Amino acid sequence: MSESKNKLDIYSLDHLKPEVVAVAFAKCSRSPESFKDIADELTDEKSADFHEKWVVGYGHSSVAEHATLHLAIENVSILATKVLEDNRLASYTEKSTRYQIFDRDKYYKPENIMASKFAVDYETTMNYIFDTYTRLNEPLREFIVKKYPCPEDQNEKIYNVITKARVCDNSRYLLPTATLTNLGMTANAREFEHAIVKLLSHPLQEMQAIGARLKEESLKITPTLIKFANANEYLQKTPTELSTLAQEFLTAEPESVNPVEIVSYDPDAENKLVASLLYRHSEEPHKQIYARVKNMTPEEKEKVIDTALKNRADFDQPLRELENIYYTFDILMDYGAFRDVQRHRMATQLNQKVTVSHGYELPEEIIEAGLDKDFREVMDRSAELYHKLLPEFPNEAQYVVPLAFRKRTLFTWNLRELHHFIALRSGSKGHISYRRIAQACWQKLNDIQPLLAKYIRVNMKGGSDSWASTMFKPEYNYMPKK
Ligand SMILES: Cc1cc2nc3c(=O)[nH]c(=O)nc-3n(C[C@H](O)[C@H](O)[C@H](O)COP(=O)(O)OP(=O)(O)OC[C@H]3O[C@@H](n4cnc5c(N)ncnc54)[C@H](O)[C@@H]3O)c2cc1C
Structure with missing residues (x-):
């Protein structure tokens, strides 16, 4: 009897209403009973009362995460x-x-x-x-x-x-x-x-x-x-x-810059990545590991990064440690491309309004x-x-x-998401507009941190290699008639 009680058991509660499921899960925190037993005692009214008290009343909002729509x-x-x-x-x-x-x-x-x-x-x-x-x-x-x-x-x-x-x-x-x-x-x-x-x-x-x-x-x-x-x-x-303040403080005409710019990154990213990669396999505090990494030779650091990334099969995501490294990109792209780039959720995105000011592709x-x-x-x-x-x-x-018109968005991505985004969106099956963005992001990263860029699976083929630098030549910079 006690053996069967201790046996691994996994079952679905999908036959119940989402709010009942949420209560059944929330109650496991205080109740020794199984989920089935908790759920058996629940009615719609009891579930509603529970949510009124805990989620609405006491602000335990995480309970609502168990109800899916x-x-x-x-x-x-x-x-x-x-x-x-x-x-x-x-x-x-x-x-x-x-x-x-x-x-x-x-x-x-x-x-x-x-x-x-x-x-x-x-x-x-x-x-x-x-x-x-x-x-x-x-x-x-x-x-x-x-x-x-x-x-x-x-x-x-x-x-x-x-x-x-x-x-x-x-x-x-x-x-x-x-x-x-x-x-x-x-x-x-x-x-x-x-x-x-x-x-x-x-x-x-x-x-x-x-x-x-x-x-x-x-x-x-x-x-x-x-x-x-x-x-x-x-x-x-x-x-x-904030819009009123922006109009007060930002009065100049927008400058012409490259469509893809890295506006913020950590110049010490390599050391920080190596320290992160060793951290889980040590008992030393991060401060001590980082101090040691700073004294490692470039070859030693490369060996650690190489070991972390070389064994990936085609669809393997790199290790979580890459999430400790951040880059902020300012990107001007047509709205069609934006629709695809925007769909990558592991990011912080800040959008400017849709406008005709930046011309069109x-x-x-x-x-x-x-x-x-x-x-x-x-x-x-x-x-x-x-x-x-x-x-x-x-x-x-x-x-x-x-x-076709361009809009500007600020993206902060971690290095792990950059791997995913660049590999997926530079792929040959993608639309040329976002392939160019993904390729330009890789190029920019490669310019500043080639050791970190080299492990990203970018596809640079497809006639867009020189796009980032040519886009603002007159033939690419179409502006509507005034
Ligand atoms: C060629 C192509 C065609 C496409 N066509 C369409 C289309 O017709 N319609 C359409 O709507 N979309 C389309 N997409 C978009 C696509 O479905 C994704 O929404 C988009 O690429 C976001 O990327 P992602 O899902 O890989 O994850 P990201 O948002 O970049 O997140 C990174 C990783 O985090 C994990 N992750 C993120 N969110 C979740 C989550 N909620 N649950 C579980 N894991 C998560 C996954 O491992 C994911 O790979 C297309 C994409 C491509 C490349």
Whole structure:
């Protein structure tokens, strides 16, 4: 009897409601009973009472992490998906602009713009953008088929999928951030509460509406845990106050810098990494290990780093010790690339607003296909509308900016995440826009710390090797007409 009590036992509680599961797990902290026995005694009401007392009353928010929700979010703007995905402790899958052609007429119309004198302008320009996007798909397809004919040994179905992706890789630059899309989000109730508070506190009406709907749906699954997710005054007020200060202190025109810059790093990273790698295998305090490492020869240090990283198979992540080394990158990239880079969650990201100020990317294949005039016309017309909206609607103006335009984001990554990001995003199957970013990040790291860069599995092939230095030559620096 006692033997069977001590036997390893693992079982699922997925048949129970998420809030009941959360209580069953939370109670194990004080109860000697098994999870099954605790759960058997629970009713919906008892669970709600428990959450009211402990999570809401005493602020034991971690209990809410055991209640998981899967929410299907449809017909939100691309701009909104990025606000949602800014919540890092969650999982997302989003409709791809690389593998799907987006419908005409499916774009977000901000209520306040539609009630203003800009309503006709907004609809006319958006319809024009979507008409052009739809119209260019066929000539682009013809161009792509000519440029990359179906190899004799290739299955036609696979060829068609690849061809469609090649077409979308070019046409997606035209889509404005108002484009409506779908997103699946899985997260625990604590993270959903956090996301809802941020959305409800956001200056854009769409985000507030998404926050309200998320709350409504979450309440059906976790009626107690999300109950008090409301707009937060601190989150509402502070950005406005900081924006006023930024306008007071930062009055210069933005300088032209490389699109990828390392703005902060630890010059002592090699010593710190070696000390971290030895730490787990010693009983000495870190201070003592670090002092010893500083006296090691370069060969000895390399031996430690090499030992830590050389045995990885293709998909093995490097050891956790690499998380002790941080880099901050300031990156200016088109919004299409940003959408992919942003999805890497082990990072601290600070976003500037979407704007037309930094110009746009013009894909080489659009020029080769002879469609650059149409492309530029879209950029010019959206920039014109953006400037019209800006004084009255500085936040809503972001919706009219196509994905080709560049935006600036500050990323702080640890070295472990840099390994993952650069290897995944420089891969040959990736879109050229984010491949260039990943390649440039590696190049910048290699310039300052080649010993640490050399173990990153970067793919530098693919015609973008010189991009980082040429991007700001006039032929790459497309600005909309004033
Ligand atoms: C070629 C390609 C095509 C893609 N197409 C699409 C697409 O069509 N639609 C789409 O939505 N996305 C798409 N993605 C994005 C992709 O699914 C990831 O969301 C994105 O690359 C983030 O990276 P990551 O999941 O590797 O983890 P990161 O966020 O970079 O995190 C680093 C590591 O931490 C761990 N980790 C992070 N978060 C979690 C978590 N919540 N649970 C468990 N482990 C975690 C994992 O080990 C992960 O590898 C595509 C990516 C590529 C490379």
